[in-house]
Amino acid sequence: SPALQALWWDAKGDWDKAHERAQMRDDMAGMRVHAYLHRKEGDQSNAEYWYRRCGAAPSTLTLDEEWQELVWELLRQS
Numbered sequence: 001s002p003a004l005q006a007l008w009w010d011a012k013g014d015w016d017k018a019h020e021r022a023q024m025r026d027d028m029a030g031m032r033v034h035a036y037l038h039r040k041e042g043d044q045s046n047a048e049y050w051y052r053r054c055g056a057a058p059s060t061l062t063l064d065e066e067w068q069e070l071v072w073e074l075l076r077q078s
Contacts, residue, residue, distance in 0.1 A: 003030050
């Protein structure tokens, strides 16, 4: 899925490609990964916007923990 691809690119250190993939679909998974990416970028207000759009509370996990949580959640849904 584009959301999983986004997380893969993020793990490879390519934030721009990750962001591009997260935006490919305006679905819950894409919005949730989009929120994570903006949080990682340090743009908290933009991250909070995306968390709200997908109905999720802003994460209080470390970035690594949030990444892992997202991957497991998306794989479980696949």
